[in-house]
Amino acid sequence: MQELLLPAVTLPADAKAEEAVAAFGQEPTVTSVILVDEFQRPTGSLDRSRFLLSLAARYGHALHSTKPARRLADPPRTVPRTTPAIAAMQAAGRDAARVYDDLVVTDELNRCLGIVRVADLIRQVTARA
Numbered sequence: 001m002q003e004l005l006l007p008a009v010t011l012p013a014d015a016k017a018e019e020a021v022a023a024f025g026q027e028p029t030v031t032s033v034i035l036v037d038e039f040q041r042p043t044g045s046l047d048r049s050r051f052l053l054s055l056a057a058r059y060g061h062a063l064h065s066t067k068p069a070r071r072l073a074d075p076p077r078t079v080p081r082t083t084p085a086i087a088a089m090q091a092a093g094r095d096a097a098r099v100y101d102d103l104v105v106t107d108e109l110n111r112c113l114g115i116v117r118v119a120d121l122i123r124q125v126t127a128r129a
Helices: 017-026 048-056 060-064 085-092 118-128
Strands: 009-012 032-036 042-047 078-080 103-106 112-116
Touching (some): 009 017, 032 048, 032 112, 042 048, 048 060, 085 103, 112 118
Antiparallel strands (some): 032 042, 103 112
16 A cells, blocks of 8 residues: 555644634645544544535635534544555445445554545556456
8 A cells, every 4th residue: 555655634632623724725635534533643533525515615715614623523533554455445345325425544553644545546456456
């Protein structure tokens, strides 16, 4: 999975939703923002589509923009950096509602090293088959 690893866009765990909106707005290719604690351990994951839809919904901006982004975050889907691609695919498929959410790659101390996009993982596994 090391060759699929992309830098993660991270924010502090207590970041406001408007900070996450700004992070998504800086680069259109960002698919997720990872909330991390002071030791860079992932505490939440903001999927671009779900997060921005929550803010775009009726009164969404008024309800969420100045509140902590973690209110709209999902638990991070973490995989150790030594995880084989097939095992990462299995981890991605555990929750059908979040099957295409980015995987957060962690080191031995559970610190965020980056993300792997599931679409890239699928392409790699099918290319090897």
